[in-house]
Structure formats: structure tokens, C-alpha cells
Amino acid sequence: MAKGKGGKVVAKQGKASGLSEAELRRRLTEACKILAMEGQGDAVWGHVTVRRPGAGTFLMKPAEVGIEEVKPADHLEVDLDGKVVRGRLKRHSEVFIHAEVLRARPDVCAVVHTHPIYATVFGALGVPLRPITHEGCNFAPGDVPRFTETTDLIVTPDRGRAVARSLGDRNAVILVSHGIVTCAPTVEQAVVHALLLDIAARNQLLLPGGIPKHWTSDEEALVKRDRIYSWANHAQRWPYLLRKLKVWERRGTRRTR
């Protein structure tokens, strides 16, 4: 389970979460800023969404502001057809990634789409992502799925559905020569998946040709995934990232790429 400010523990951000809209907006904003802090900003591109409990809609970071710039009141409310039902700022054209993943996956309450350098470059190698370090175990067993239908932006419901099909029941998919999509029951966990995927890709890129000789077995990777990336450990990781964010923002060391 995830711990929010004041040690409040929340299992999910779906229908039964009981989170207020103000709380959802605050968490979504923090999630955006942590992605930027960890190097996944891309000027004003990249976006994060979270379901509104029981409303059939989701909150989405608006277009034309950086993920480190967004404020809680900025987030748009959008329906599963991609229509803005509340909010004055511009909507991202790639809304259909989020709408169609949220439609296809009732277990998912949050979606991240970013263009992180290492994971995107790794996707162009065409080799499987192996659990050569702990981070890779978060995505094992099996390779991270790849979306190859286009390298262009995902700006139609059809393309959004195709991304959702590539994702399947997994926690991440690499959009080859474009970026990544991650998802989870909470926005915090979806962000952690995005951070771990970029680190795992970076680590494998250190090897010649990105091809390892040794990696953790599927059996052990599952054990490590439960041990290292469990909800219990997440409840330690997220407050740490929030503390780091406070220091980062105080220093004014905003980094977008």
C-alpha cells in the first residue's frame, strides 16, 4: 500500500479509494514533478493521468505546461472518449493512450506516458530487456512489450486501443522510437514503474550491444519483484521521493532533459 502525506495509507485510487478530488489533484501534481526530477521531463510533453473515483472520468495534466510546472488546479477532467468535461487549459493530443488503457484495464487507475531517453533508445535496439540489475525484475518474467504500429504520436482512439492491446495485462510497454507507457492501481506506483523502466534500460545499455551474458532467472526475478518492489517497500520509496522533491524544488534545479 502507498503512504501519502501524514502517513495516510491508501490502497487504490479507483472507485473504492475514498480520496477527495483535492487529494487526487495533489498526488497527480507530485507524481508529475517527481518524473521531471528524475529526468523524464521533455519540455511541455509527457503526461500523467489518474481516475476520478466513480465518475467514469480521469484527471490529466494539461498541454503546454511542463510536468514540473503543473499545479493541482491545472489538471483537466476528461472522459473515456477523450472529451474535456472540466478545465480551461488545452488537452494533450495523446489523451487516447490514457483513455483506452483506463477503459481496457479496470485494475488500473493511473497511466504515465513519457519520452525518457534511456528506455526510448533501448527500445530501438530490438533486444529483450533482461533483469541484469534489481530494477529489471520489476518487469519480469518476459520482455517488456513493444508497440511498433507507428512511431508517431497516438492521436486517435484506434491507436490508443492498439497501445492498450500491446500493453496487455503488463505494467509497462515501450513505444518504439517514441517513449513509454506505464500503469498501476495508483499514480505513485505508475510513476515508480516509469522510473524503474528507464533505469533498467540505462543499465542494459551499458553493455556492448545491450546484450548481457548473465541475468536473473524468471523464478528468482519473481521473488525479487515481490521482495524489492512490494507495496511495503513502495511505502518507503515514495515518501523518500517526496523529500527529495522538496530539496530539488528548494534549490530551483529544474531539469527537463
Ligand SMILES: [Zn+2]
Ligand atoms: Zn508521446
